[in-house]
Amino acid sequence: DFPPKLLNLKMLLKETDKEPVELNLKCQGPLVTCAEPTDKYKVLSTEPNKEGVAEVINVQVTHPKTGEIFLLRMRMKGDQVTIEGVEMFDLDKIDDYLNICYPDNAEKRKKIKRQLAVTSKEDVLKVVLQHGARGTVVVAGTVSFDIGPMKEILR
Secondary structure: OOOOEEEEEEEEOOOOOOOOEEEEEEEEOOEEEEOOOOOOEEEEEEEEOOOOOEEEEEEEEEOOOOOOEEEEEEEEEOOEEEEEEEEEEOHHHHHHHHHHHOOOOHHHHHHHHHHHHOOOHHHHHHHHHHOOOOOEEOOOOEEEEEEEEHHHHOO
16 A cells, blocks of 8 residues: 655756746556646656565656657656656657667568557657667756655645
């Protein structure tokens, strides 16, 4: 039985951004979900630790102005959150990612592209990541976050 926690992040994805993107994630045991309905970000995957609590959290964030897709890789231990990495993906360059993942396997690339053809736009990144794609590593930008019991943060 896990008490729900709210993970609140504010991040400037680019140094030129004036307004931070705000993410609110509800964490309860192995489950991590968006705390409110949104099309700006979504939880792609989580990996629990041996106690069954989500430890690795991968979140897809859409930049509000440019529409670029960012992947946020986080690690959560208790009330400590660390950002393991931020990568940017250009969904118009899926072919490039597939060529890097499978340089000598045209058949495999075709198969994935057929899969992507019937995949909704917001799920494309999830599919590409399953095949080991990596985005452009983002080193600029800032993130601030706090985590605590849901009732406390939603006061």
